[in-house]
Amino acid sequence: MKTMTCKQLGGACDMEFHANTFDDISDMSKQHGMEMFQKNDEPHLQAMHKMRELMQSPDSNTMQEWLKSKRAEFDALPENV
Secondary structure, three states, rough: OOEEEEHOOOOOOOOOEEEHHHHHHHHHHHHHHHHHOOOOHHHHHHHHHHHHHHHOOOOOOOHHHHHHHHHHHHHOOOOOO
16 A cells, blocks of 8 residues: 655645555545535645646646656555555
8 A cells, every 4th residue: 555645646735645556546636636626625726726727738648747657656655564
């Protein structure tokens, strides 16, 4: 199992997510983001705006490169002790 924070995944806080796969940790981050959106949490709303800009970048590879770098960051993390 590995750990990444909301900030590491493009978010706005230090909440930790623990999972065995990047896909699982990504899903946890998305769920957290939805909860923060529903609470109208301003720092998370700003982070979501930045992510939206990244997704709408004229360079269609921008988001894919970002995801690839985050997956590599997850893969390089040590297993939790």
